[in-house]
Amino acid sequence: MFSKILIANRGEIACRVIATARRLGIRTVAVYSVADAGAKHVAMADEAFLIGPAPVADSYLRGDVIIGCALKSGAEAIHPGYGFLAENPGFVRAVEKAGLVFIGPPADAIEAMGLKDAAKERMQQAGVPIVPGYHGDNQDPAFLDGQADRIGYPVLIKARAGGGGRGMRRVEDPADFRTSLESAQREAEASFGDPVCLIERYIPRPRHIEMQVFGDTHGNVIHLFERDCSLQRRHQKVIEEAPAPGMTAGVRDAMGRAAIEAARAIGYSGAGTVEFIADGSGPLRSDGFWFMEMNTRLQVEHPVSEAITGLDFVELQLRVAAGEPLPVSQDTVSINGWSFEARVYAEDVRRGFLPATGTVTHLSSPDGAEFEKGALRIDSGIRQGDVISSHYDPMIAKVIVHGPTRTAALNMLTRALGRHRVGGTLTNLAFLSALSAHEGFASGEVDTDLIARDTDLLTRAGQPDEVVISLAALASLGLIGAAERKGADPVPEHSPRFGWHFGWRHWSPAYHKTTVAFADEQFDRTVWIEGHNRFSVVADDGVQVIETVYVRGDVMVTSGGHRMPFHLNRQGSSIDIWQDGACFSFRVPDPTQGDTGDTHAAHLITAPMPGTVTTIDAADGVGVSAGERLLVLEAMKMEHALSAPRDAVIRKVLVMAGEQVQEGAVLIKLEPDDE
Numbered sequence: 001m002f003s004k005i006l007i008a009n010r011g012e013i014a015c016r017v018i019a020t021a022r023r024l025g026i027r028t029v030a031v032y033s034v035a036d037a038g039a040k041h042v043a044m045a046d047e048a049f050l051i052g053p054a055p056v057a058d059s060y061l062r063g064d065v066i067i068g069c070a071l072k073s074g075a076e077a078i079h080p081g082y083g084f085l086a087e088n089p090g091f092v093r094a095v096e097k098a099g100l101v102f103i104g105p106p107a108d109a110i111e112a113m114g115l116k117d118a119a120k121e122r123m124q125q126a127g128v129p130i131v132p133g134y135h136g137d138n139q140d141p142a143f144l145d146g147q148a149d150r151i152g153y154p155v156l157i158k159a160r161a162g163g164g165g166r167g168m169r170r171v172e173d174p175a176d177f178r179t180s181l182e183s184a185q186r187e188a189e190a191s192f193g194d195p196v197c198l199i200e201r202y203i204p205r206p207r208h209i210e211m212q213v214f215g216d217t218h219g220n221v222i223h224l225f226e227r228d229c230s231l232q233r234r235h236q237k238v239i240e241e242a243p244a245p246g247m248t249a250g251v252r253d254a255m256g257r258a259a260i261e262a263a264r265a266i267g268y269s270g271a272g273t274v275e276f277i278a279d280g281s282g283p284l285r286s287d288g289f290w291f292m293e294m295n296t297r298l299q300v301e302h303p304v305s306e307a308i309t310g311l312d313f314v315e316l317q318l319r320v321a322a323g324e325p326l327p328v329s330q331d332t333v334s335i336n337g338w339s340f341e342a343r344v345y346a347e348d349v350r351r352g353f354l355p356a357t358g359t360v361t362h363l364s365s366p367d368g369a370e371f372e373k374g375a376l377r378i379d380s381g382i383r384q385g386d387v388i389s390s391h392y393d394p395m396i397a398k399v400i401v402h403g404p405t406r407t408a409a410l411n412m413l414t415r416a417l418g419r420h421r422v423g424g425t426l427t428n429l430a431f432l433s434a435l436s437a438h439e440g441f442a443s444g445e446v447d448t449d450l451i452a453r454d455t456d457l458l459t460r461a462g463q464p465d466e467v468v469i470s471l472a473a474l475a476s477l478g479l480i481g482a483a484e485r486k487g488a489d490p491v492p493e494h495s496p497r498f499g500w501h502f503g504w505r506h507w508s509p510a511y512h513k514t515t516v517a518f519a520d521e522q523f524d525r526t527v528w529i530e531g532h533n534r535f536s537v538v539a540d541d542g543v544q545v546i547e548t549v550y551v552r553g554d555v556m557v558t559s560g561g562h563r564m565p566f567h568l569n570r571q572g573s574s575i576d577i578w579q580d581g582a583c584f585s586f587r588v589p590d591p592t593q594g595d596t597g598d599t600h601a602a603h604l605i606t607a608p609m610p611g612t613v614t615t616i617d618a619a620d621g622v623g624v625s626a627g628e629r630l631l632v633l634e635a636m637k638m639e640h641a642l643s644a645p646r647d648a649v650i651r652k653v654l655v656m657a658g659e660q661v662q663e664g665a666v667l668i669k670l671e672p673d674d675e
């Protein structure tokens with residue numbers, strides 16, 4: 001076994017690898033960019049090397065620099081994590097050439113699966129069922145159009161070099177094929193430097209079921225059962241589980257054998273995942289799944305398989321890389337219970353799930369003591385005070401639960417998500433909570449379109465209700481909200497602002513007017529102090545009577561006969577209120593700043609995030625209708641179309657194609673609305 005390894009990654013996966021290495025007594029070397037100098041993975045490692053500036057191309061993708069650090073530190077092997085250099089055969093060869101061990105599969109195996117078209121060809125030859133489609137070299141749009149007709153609609157256009165759901169377009173209508181192809185090719189070129197696309201039949205009611213495989217250098221290849229990753233948004237996994245709902249021993253066996261076949265065909269060793277698309281229109285069938293691709297690395301969602309098998313996959317990876325045979329065989333592994341993983345991201349769910357950034361000013365994870373031992377696991381590379389920048393994947397944490405049954409595990413997931421509080425950046429926690437409580441999901445009727453079908457329902461949780469708005473109003477007046485005052489009475493005994501006790505009305509008015517803003521909406525409220533910790537919050541159309549009491553840092557709120565826990569945090573003019581994992585961020589508008597919400601900006605189209613303008617559809621002086629695409633911004637390797645918010649005339653386009661823009665930069669000015 002190695003005595004020292006270098007981890008060529010950052011964030012949660014670097015931390016996760018370090019944890020196992022430490023348990024095995026292996027010393028660890030981290031690498032970091034300038035932006036990550038204070039990051040958790042650096043703090044966790046025994047030593048660390050600065051490898052360059054924040055952009056990944058100058059740091060985490062600098063294979064040569066990283067290999068240099070490994071040699072300097074005396075590390076014997078490099079663990080790539082996932083992403084970055086994990087699936088780069090050139091890097092693997094360079095590592096080996098330097099006399100180091102790559103903790104992962106052989107370069108040839110990575111190469112064989114690197115491009116989806118060649119991989120499908122190879123798998124077809126190995127007798128693994130593949131999705132019907134066209135995966136040849138001819139990229140002539142007219143030819144591909146014809147292929148799509150032959151395959152039959154709906155079809156899926158995929159970048160052969162694709163990953164992370166990027167460079168993919170589903171086409172329902174043949175009339176849209178050319179535009180979708182162009183857009184997929186553009187995104188593929190921008191993300192992967194390779195515009196070549198393949199066309200696949202879009203499988204109806206698709207379920208994404210993948211097999212975990214493990215091989216060693218002694219000719220053993222086993223599978224460690226399946227994961228269902230059907231809960232996806234834009235082809236990206238959101239919640240994963242193991243085993244798969246509705247899986248039978250027969251289908252599992254067939255899928256397991258196909259996965260082992262796939263791995264054997266390319267001389268695989270180490271951890272890998274063979275992804276299948278399964279027909280979910282009825283019960284799973286042994287002839288109802290097809291190979292999509294193989295991920296030749298540790299997968300983001302590997303913890304759910306670790307939970308049900310009781311194995312540590314990083315330990316297995318290290319053993320295999322060190323030349324040991326797999327310590328388990330197909331006959332000795334079995335499934336115990338059920339596991340879910342939810343990916344918590346800094347995202348603006350209300351604005352189409354755009355990646356969000358910010359400093360995590362508040363972070364409290366669910367208390368492990370509330371769960372049975374081993375039932376809750378949180379993998380995270382982020383601590384309170386850390387910055388989520390636009391340079392890297394905006395993942396905050398993976399919340400993983402393990403229970404005896406699917407229902408038990410799902411209930412734990414809902415509970416764990418509800419106890420996760422993140423402040424300072426927007427997150428998808430409310431969305432995840434809503435998803436974990438979704439009826440169809442609960443009954444195991446999962447398919448990759450579930451989220452898209454119910455997006456409205458799943459994202460509505462982001463709207464504060466009257467009670468939440470009332471709490472914000474109370475917090476804006478300083479009447480409640482000091483989350484730090486654990487166990488304390490939320491009302492100061494001697495408040496200089498409101499007289500010596502709120503219940504008394506001698507020296508101060510019995511009511512206060514206040515305004516709080518949420519997103520671009522403002523709420524005017526009048527607060528009456530009714531008694532000790534008892535308030536009436538009056539809106540134009542009704543009154544909320546609110547009673548509060550502090551319990552272990554949460555504020556228990558009784559309103560309309562319903563007692564519920566909330567968590568509050570006020571910093572300056574911002575007020576964060578958490579309820580069931582959802583965080584509602586309010587502002588107290590500053591009247592002296594003419595702060596009237598975002599309405600003054602209604603005629604400006606601004607960049608929702610830093611990025612590059614790739615396409616401009618708008619032109620000065622031209623009329624556009626609501627919803628019409630004005631330009632395309634490429635950010636975080638994805639294309640984001642910005643559309644007209646209303647019928648309008650373009651006053652001025654302020655950017656050029658190819659231009660880099662900062663978040664908030666004004667891109668287009670519209671003529672003001674006449675009304």
Ligand code: ADP
Binds near residue numbers: 163393394637
């Ligand atoms: P997995 O297949 O391991 O579950 P995904 O399919 O979500 O992971 O992502 C595939 C790869 O793309 C991973 O290696 C991951 O690191 C990378 N990736 C996913 N999302 C992003 C992102 N927003 N920015 C950069 N890389 C990403």
Ligand code: ADP
Binds near residue numbers: 236448
């Ligand atoms: P990536 O490399 O981005 O992970 P995949 O080929 O694995 O690309 O596909 C990503 C997702 O797209 C899958 O998990 C699945 O939800 C969906 N998908 C892929 N191929 C098909 C298909 N032929 N029919 C229906 N859905 C598909």
Ligand code: MG
Binds near residue numbers: 275293
């Ligand atoms: Mg995939």
